[in-house]
Amino acid sequence: MIPSDPDLIKRTVDLDDRESYGELVRRHQSAVRRFLRHLTGGDAALADDLAQDTFIQAYRSLARFRGGSSFATWLLGIAHNHYRNSRRSRLRAAEEPQTDAAEETAGSPTRVSDLRHDLDSALLRLSPDEQTAVHLFYRQGLSHPEMSAVLGWPLGTVKTHIARGKDKLRNILAAWNPNP
Amino acid sequence: MESEPLNPDPSEEARLDEWLRHDAAASLPDDGFSSRVLGALPARRSRAPAGPMWMLPALGVVAGLAIVIARGGAFTGLDVSPISGLMTDLGSALPESTLGLALVAVVAVLAVSELVWNSPEDSPFQEP
Numbered sequence: 001m002i003p004s005d006p007d008l009i010k011r012t013v014d015l016d017d018r019e020s021y022g023e024l025v026r027r028h029q030s031a032v033r034r035f036l037r038h039l040t041g042g043d044a045a046l047a048d049d050l051a052q053d054t055f056i057q058a059y060r061s062l063a064r065f066r067g068g069s070s071f072a073t074w075l076l077g078i079a080h081n082h083y084r085n086s087r088r089s090r091l092r093a094a095e096e097p098q099t100d101a102a103e104e105t106a107g108s109p110t111r112v113s114d115l116r117h118d119l120d121s122a123l124l125r126l127s128p129d130e131q132t133a134v135h136l137f138y139r140q141g142l143s144h145p146e147m148s149a150v151l152g153w154p155l156g157t158v159k160t161h162i163a164r165g166k167d168k169l170r171n172i173l174a175a176w177n178p179n180p
Numbered sequence: 181m182e183s184e185p186l187n188p189d190p191s192e193e194a195r196l197d198e199w200l201r202h203d204a205a206a207s208l209p210d211d212g213f214s215s216r217v218l219g220a221l222p223a224r225r226s227r228a229p230a231g232p233m234w235m236l237p238a239l240g241v242v243a244g245l246a247i248v249i250a251r252g253g254a255f256t257g258l259d260v261s262p263i264s265g266l267m268t269d270l271g272s273a274l275p276e277s278t279l280g281l282a283l284v285a286v287v288a289v290l291a292v293s294e295l296v297w298n299s300p301e302d303s304p305f306q307e308p
Contacts, residue, residue: 018218025214030207048213055217119199138200170196 005071013063021062025055028072031140032079038135039083050086054079069149073142076150122172130165137162235290 003011003020005027011020032054036047057078058065065074123131136142136150147158248260 016224018221018224021221022214022218025217026210029210029213029217033208033213051213052217052220056220056222059221119202134200138197139204141201141204166196166200169200170192173196 006067009062009065009067009071012059021059024071028075029055031072032075035076035135035140036079036083038139039080039132046086050079050082054082057082069146073146073149076136076140076142077152080150118173119169122169125172126165126168130161130168133158133161134165134169235293 003023005024008020008024011017012024029051033047033051036050036054037044040047040050054075058075061078065071069077123134126134132151133147136147137144142150144155144158144162147153148155151158153161248258
């Protein structure tokens with residue numbers, strides 16, 4: 001029988017069972033690393049560093065996890081906080097203007113050869129918050145309340161960012177492909 | 181402000197949803213990531229914290245025995261008079277200062293063991 005996340009968490013906290021925590025890491029590493037790759041604009045090395053910090057922080061705080069949300073949602077919330085703190089300290093250290101993947105200018109759509117590439121380019125035209133909302137909703141499959149918990153946004157803001165992002169995507173794609 | 185269709189075509193909506201969810205199920209290969217995380221976890225928690233847990237009940241048992249002996253086996257129906265007599269003889273033979281020192285020594289040993297067993301060094305939730 002495959003142990004559930006709560007079982008593995010209990011074994012980790014009660015017995016300091018590293019194998020159980022290893023199983024939790026293996027289960028959730030993909031979601032956390034993909035989310036951080038999205039936030040860092042595809043910087044895999046930085047995303048993996050932040051993901052490692054996320055899992056270590058989660059391990060330290062595991063005894064305080066009350067199960068109010070799913071473990072995955074809790075992890076993504078820690079990952080989001082780590083990303084924000086890391087970006088803040090990097091900006092402070094470098095004294096550079098804020099750069100974010102979402103603010104990069106999308107490549108010329110005339111060179112885009114397929115819809116998949118169109119969509120990736122169109123996503124880069126959205127605001128950072130809209131990108132994050134669309135990513136968590138469509139690619140991570142989170143519900144609105146889960147997104148609200150991860151990002152610390154009110155439920156209405158979550159819904160607005162998703163709807164606005166999707167409207168923008170529809171318009172951008174329609175403009176690039178007037179006769180699909 | 182961008183123009184937005186008031187009533188988007190449902191089939192277009194479904195197609196856009198499908199595109200957006202296209203790689204939702206794709207998962208990143210672990211590639212040793214989990215091993216790196218486990219290797220970077222804080223030091224293991226010591227198994228010793230059980231020490232003071234047994235000490236309290238043990239002291240309770242000792243105190244209970246002392247009461248039973250002092251009352252000559254009351255509540256138990258046991259004949260503890262030889263032990264009671266021995267204790268009385270011992271109490272009268274030793275000066276009060278020796279008994280006081282013994283009490284201080286016991287308290288000191290308990291305090292030191294508490295400090296040693298509850299040292300935060302090994303806690304997994306301790307900041308490095």
